[in-house]
Amino acid sequence: MEDSMLRSLAEPEGYRLEALDGDIGHCHDFLFDDELWTLRYMVADTGGWLSGRKVLISPAQLEAPDWERQRMPVTLTKTQIEQSPPLDVDAPVSRRYEQLYNEFHSLPSYWLGSGLWGDFPIPTSLTTMQEARIEPATATSGATIEDADLEEGDDVHLRSVREVTGYRVVAPSTVDSGIDKVGRVVDLIVNDSSWALRAFIIDTSRLPFSKKVLLPVDAIAEIDWVSRQVVADVSAERIEEAPPFDPSEAVNERLETVLYDVYGRPRPAF
Missing domain, CATH: 2.30.30.240 (PRC-barrel domain)
Structure with a gap:
């Protein structure tokens, strides 16, 4: 495991995001788990590329930031990001939405297991046991956030850093x-x-x-x-x-x- 460092979250805000095949916008916000005190997602502002649509990116899909160039590499293609389940910025991120997101990106569920990332030590290890998907998923590519609306008892636990x-x-x-x-x-x-x-x-x-x-x-x-x-x-x-x-x-x-x-x-x- 690489040596870890402690960082300010204000530092990468606004950093450009580099997908595997081009820029996709900039870092807008982070969502954190207010029970286990862990960042679960970065919120990407896609700017003019996707008409300003905001999308979630798991830390499992991020490489170490380039602090000098103020860039954050993303291990996804633009097509994967475009077809990722859309985020309703006016609604809380539910567990059902996370399940939909993980299914699309072939990610294991971090909430299953005893650690911060389930059975994995760090978020990047969520993808080390499988091939990174280059072609977009088809089973759920037509799904929308409405398919993952909150149900009674659904656990809302993700909060915005910008909000707090x-x-x-x-x-x-x-x-x-x-x-x-x-x-x-x-x-x-x-x-x-x-x-x-x-x-x-x-x-x-x-x-x-x-x-x-x-x-x-x-x-x-x-x-x-x-x-x-x-x-x-x-x-x-x-x-x-x-x-x-x-x-x-x-x-x-x-x-x-x-x-x-x-x-x-x-x-x-x-």
Whole structure:
């Protein structure tokens, strides 16, 4: 397995996407699993090529980004992307839609198994045991998102990174036993191999001071999508006393060690 690094999700936003036979648009957003804290899809904006249609691309279909050229290689053809099940941007991505997507792209189901990616260690290993499909699938190529509409009990668990960016962050106070606002979400940190989310970057700025800190995902009690806030299960004082995060500094293992030492959390195994 290649060495993994921690990356800011704001960094690849807008990167050009290179399919096997040409450019297909740019990186627009990411969808993450708010239960297992893992990125599941990149949302591609196809621009004028597909009349601005947005499509999902699994990390199993992405190669390592070219950070200098600001490009992301995609191991699909333009035909595969064009005939992929269309995404309704106004509807949540359901498990039935994911099943339709996986069937079209011949991908195993990541939710079957005990790991972040089922029985596979990293998303790119989802395709290593089979030939990459070059010709588009025919069994479901005529299917649409309407065929995968939500049913009762369908699990909606995928959320937009763009949506959560800007949410306020609240935490219990040890001073007055209340709930304090400690800042707002400005970015997320991800492992670029496993696509596991590691931390939220929180802007705790209070004029005239400016400070960003890291909040590990396992220090988050919940995301309240109705009130648009992230609820931490560590004290507001601990978050405010965390060392400042410099966005220009590489997010490396040393910084991750400090992160988990500060919040008293064990470092993850993945």
